[in-house]
Amino acid sequence: MIAIIDYGIGNLQSVRNMLRKAGTTDVCITGAAEDVARADRIILPGVGHFDYGMRRLREVPCYEVLQQKALVEKVPVLGICLGAQLLTRGSEEGTEPGLGWVDADTLRFQVEGLPVPHMGWSDVTFGDHPLFRDMYPEPRFYFVHSYYLKPAQPSGALCRAEYGQPFAAGIVRDNIFGVQFHPEKSHKFGMKLLQNFSTL
Numbered sequence: 001m002i003a004i005i006d007y008g009i010g011n012l013q014s015v016r017n018m019l020r021k022a023g024t025t026d027v028c029i030t031g032a033a034e035d036v037a038r039a040d041r042i043i044l045p046g047v048g049h050f051d052y053g054m055r056r057l058r059e060v061p062c063y064e065v066l067q068q069k070a071l072v073e074k075v076p077v078l079g080i081c082l083g084a085q086l087l088t089r090g091s092e093e094g095t096e097p098g099l100g101w102v103d104a105d106t107l108r109f110q111v112e113g114l115p116v117p118h119m120g121w122s123d124v125t126f127g128d129h130p131l132f133r134d135m136y137p138e139p140r141f142y143f144v145h146s147y148y149l150k151p152a153q154p155s156g157a158l159c160r161a162e163y164g165q166p167f168a169a170g171i172v173r174d175n176i177f178g179v180q181f182h183p184e185k186s187h188k189f190g191m192k193l194l195q196n197f198s199t200l
Contacts, residue, residue, distance in 0.1 A: 002198060003039035005066065006031045007056045010045030010083065011184055015194075018184040022195035031060040040075055041198065042066065045184075046082030050106065050147070051094030053082050070101060074175045076200045077101075084171065084178025085147060093147055102173040104151040111164030117146040118163040124181065126159035126170075131177060131196050139189045141169070141181035149180055 158170030183190030
């Protein structure tokens, strides 16, 4: 079962709908500890402000179980947009500490001549990773963000994109993945990524 974590922010229904289109029906939107304890995969979506997101996440009943599942049981975890940023140590957007599950930080875009937030479709490049297995040619994903992911080491970048500068469009540490783009809004490319996640 895939648990989509409900902490009051994020495109929860859109993520579930895209998973269903990808052929995954055993999906639960929840913040309950008992549901997350049964999950064999977890998705952490999110939109909005970093500090608000972290405060809300710490308040959900499943917070401690979430830590257990990710760090001890090592079930696959996918953070989306703000959810990916929450996986890092912290963000220039606020002062709250992040989860720190990935050795990375969240920084604000400093790009000349381009509007911030970065909004729209961008090409994404990646290496040989199961999340991108059999990806369609010329992969493009939909982004809406003013902050970007910066892993401490190049090996922490799951995939890359450009917006006035190269940046990590995704981060990875073992069973934990985060993508800055919205797979649930990225048509066949996002559907393939979620399909791959559901079969890890």
